Amino acid sequence: MKKFVNDPQQFVPEMLEGLALANPDTLKYVPEYNLIMRADGPDESKVSIVQGSGSGHEPAHVMIVGKGMLDAACPGDVFAAPPFDYVYETTKLMASPKGVLLLVNNYTGDKMVFEMAEEMSSADGIEVKTLFINDDVSVEDSTYTIGRRGVAGNFFVIKAVAAASERGADLNEVIRIGEKVNSVTRTMGVALTACTPPAKGSPLFELGDDEIEIGVGIHGEPGRRRGKMMPANEIVEEMLGPIVKDLPFKEGDRVALMINGLGGTPISELYLLYGQAHKRLAEQGISVGRSYVGEYCTSLDMAGASITLVRLDDEIEGLLMDPAEIPIRVF
Amino acid sequence: MSTTKIDDVEYVVRSLAQTTVEKEKEFGDLDAVVGDGDLGYSLARGFEKVLADWDSLKRDDAATFLQQIALAISSRIGGTSGPLWGTAFLRASAAAKTTDTIDGAAVVAMLRGATDGIKKRGNSDLGDKTLLDALIPATDELERQLAAGASPEECRAAFAAKIRECADATSTMEAKRGRASYSGTRSIGSPDAGAVAVAVIVERIVADWP
Numbered sequence: 001m002k003k004f005v006n007d008p009q010q011f012v013p014e015m016l017e018g019l020a021l022a023n024p025d026t027l028k029y030v031p032e033y034n035l036i037m038r039a040d041g042p043d044e045s046k047v048s049i050v051q052g053s054g055s056g057h058e059p060a061h062v063m064i065v066g067k068g069m070l071d072a073a074c075p076g077d078v079f080a081a082p083p084f085d086y087v088y089e090t091t092k093l094m095a096s097p098k099g100v101l102l103l104v105n106n107y108t109g110d111k112m113v114f115e116m117a118e119e120m121s122s123a124d125g126i127e128v129k130t131l132f133i134n135d136d137v138s139v140e141d142s143t144y145t146i147g148r149r150g151v152a153g154n155f156f157v158i159k160a161v162a163a164a165s166e167r168g169a170d171l172n173e174v175i176r177i178g179e180k181v182n183s184v185t186r187t188m189g190v191a192l193t194a195c196t197p198p199a200k201g202s203p204l205f206e207l208g209d210d211e212i213e214i215g216v217g218i219h220g221e222p223g224r225r226r227g228k229m230m231p232a233n234e235i236v237e238e239m240l241g242p243i244v245k246d247l248p249f250k251e252g253d254r255v256a257l258m259i260n261g262l263g264g265t266p267i268s269e270l271y272l273l274y275g276q277a278h279k280r281l282a283e284q285g286i287s288v289g290r291s292y293v294g295e296y297c298t299s300l301d302m303a304g305a306s307i308t309l310v311r312l313d314d315e316i317e318g319l320l321m322d323p324a325e326i327p328i329r330v331f
Numbered sequence: 332m333s334t335t336k337i338d339d340v341e342y343v344v345r346s347l348a349q350t351t352v353e354k355e356k357e358f359g360d361l362d363a364v365v366g367d368g369d370l371g372y373s374l375a376r377g378f379e380k381v382l383a384d385w386d387s388l389k390r391d392d393a394a395t396f397l398q399q400i401a402l403a404i405s406s407r408i409g410g411t412s413g414p415l416w417g418t419a420f421l422r423a424s425a426a427a428k429t430t431d432t433i434d435g436a437a438v439v440a441m442l443r444g445a446t447d448g449i450k451k452r453g454n455s456d457l458g459d460k461t462l463l464d465a466l467i468p469a470t471d472e473l474e475r476q477l478a479a480g481a482s483p484e485e486c487r488a489a490f491a492a493k494i495r496e497c498a499d500a501t502s503t504m505e506a507k508r509g510r511a512s513y514s515g516t517r518s519i520g521s522p523d524a525g526a527v528a529v530a531v532i533v534e535r536i537v538a539d540w541p
Contacts, residue, residue, distance in 0.1 A: 082404060083405075083406055083413070084405035084413055084414060084417060085402065085405065085406035088402075108411060109411055109414075112411055112414035112415065112418075112452055113414050115414075115431070115452060116414045116418055116421070116452065118407065118415055119418070119421065121422070122401075146454060170383070
C-alpha cells in the first residue's frame with residue numbers, strides 16, 4: 001500500500017505541523033503534547049471543549065478545532081489513545097474559570113486515560129468533567145469497549161456542546177446538552193475494504209474482494225456480520241433498519257441525516273447513499289431536517305460509510321445551526 | 332508494624348521498578364497466554380521512566396513522592412496498564428496525605444486506596460481474574476496480622492505468601508476484564524498475568540528488605 005509518509009513514527013506530528021502551517025491565524029500546534037488548539041485560546045469567558053482520541057479518524061478531531069467547534073484536540077498515535085500526560089497537560093492548558101469539558105468516544109483505553117486526567121486536574125483545582133459518546137448501534141461490547149462504541153455521531157455532540165458554550169452556557173448546562181444529543185444519536189457503519197495504518201504498511205484485517213463488514217468499527221473492528229457485496233440500496237436498508245429500530249425513530253420524527261465516508265470512498269458514492277437513505281426514511285414518515293454528506297470521522301483509507309441519525313427538536317436544531325469556523329473549507 | 336520512613340517507601344518503589352524492568356519478557360510471556368502480551372512492555376516502559384527520573388523526584392513526603400511516580404508511569408504508556416497503575420499510585424498518594432507517619436495502618440490504607448482506584452478505573456472487582464484477586468486478599472491478611480500484633484517481618488512474610496497463593500489460584504478463574512476476557516473459558520487454566528506479576532514484585536521486595 002503506497003502512502004505519503006516519511007518516518008511512520010512521525011506521521012501524526014508531521015500531519016499536525018502541516019495543519020498548523022496551513023492555518024496560522026486560527027490554529028496553534030503544541031508539539032510536546034500533540035496538541036492542536038485555537039490560536040486565541042483558551043477563551044476564559046466560556047467552557048473549554050476538548051476532544052481526544054487516536055489519530056486516523058481525520059477530520060475528527062484535529063481538523064474541527066475552531067470557533068463554534070472544539071477549543072482543542074488532543075490526539076494519540078494512529079488508532080491509539082493519547083498518553084495520559086498529553087491529556088492532563090492539555091486540560092491544564094485549556095483551563096477556564098467556566099470549566100473544561102473533555103469529550104471522549106467510548107473506548108476503554110481512552111476512557112481510562114481521560115478519567116485519570118479528570119481526576120488529576122480536579123485535584124489541581126480545575127473544574128473538569130468528562131462526557132462519553134456511544135452512538136454505534138452495531139454491537140454492545142466490542143474489541144476495545146465495555147458498552148457501545150463512539151463513532152461518527154460524535155460530530156453532533158461536539159457541534160451542540162460547542163455552540164452552547166459559545167452562547168455562554170455553564171458546564172452543567174453544556175453537559176446536559178451533550179448527554180441529550182448523545183441519547184438521540186445512532187450510527188452504523190459498513191466497510192468495503194480494510195484500512196492500512198502508516199506504521200504497519202499492510203491492511204489491518206482481511207476482507208475479501210467480494211466481502212463487506214456490516215457494523216464495522218472505526219478501527220476496523222468486527223461488526224454484526226460479514227457478507228457478500230450487495231447493491232447500494234440493500235446495504236442502506238440493512239444499516240438503516242437497526243438504527244431506526246434502536247432509538248426507535250418513529251413516524252413524524254424530524255432528523256439530521258449524516259452519510260459519513262470512512263476515508264476511501266468517493267463523495268459521488270456518498271451522495272448516492274444519501275439519496276437512498278433519505279427516500280427510505282421518507283417512506284417511513286421520518287423527515288430529514290438537516291443533511292450532512294462527506295467525511296467527518298474516518299478510518300484512514302477504508303472504503304465504506306456510516307449512517308447517523310439524530311432526532312431533532314428545536315433546541316438541538318438551533319445549536320446545530322449556529323455558525324462555526326473550522327480549517328476544512330471549500331472557499 | 333513500626334513507623335515506616337519515606338526511605339522505606341522509596342525502597343519499595345525502586346525495587347518494584349527494577350523488577351518490572353528486569354522481568355519485561357517474563358511478564359510479557361505471561362500475558363501472551365490469553366491477553367495481548369503487552370503487560371511486560373507497558374510496565375517496563377513506565378518504570379524505566381521512574382528509574383530515569385529517580386534523582387529528580389520530589390521527596391518532601393510520601394504523598395508527594397507517590398504522586399510523582401503516578402505521573403511518571405502514566406506518561407507515554409499506551410494500553411490500560413498506565414492508567415491502572417497510575418491510578419493505584421495516585422490513590423496511595425492520597426491515602427498517604429492523611430497521615431504523618433507511614434505505619435502499618437497507613438500501608439493498609441494506601442493499599443486499599445490503590446485497589447479501590449484500580450476497581451474504579453478498570454470497572455472491575457474481586458472475581459474478575461485481575462491483579463485485584465491477589466492484592467485485595469493479601470491486604471486483608473496484612474490487616475489481620477497487624478491486629479494480631481505481628482512484627483513487621485511477620486507482616487511482610489504473610490503478605491507475600493498470601494499474594495502468591497491468591498495469584499496462583501487465579502488459574503481456576505475465567506477472565507471477565509481486559510483483553511484476556513475475549514478468550515472466555517480459554518482463560519481458565521493459566522493464572523492472571525497481572526496477579527502473578529504483582530506476586531513476583533512483592534516477593535522480591537520482601538526478600539531484599541533492607
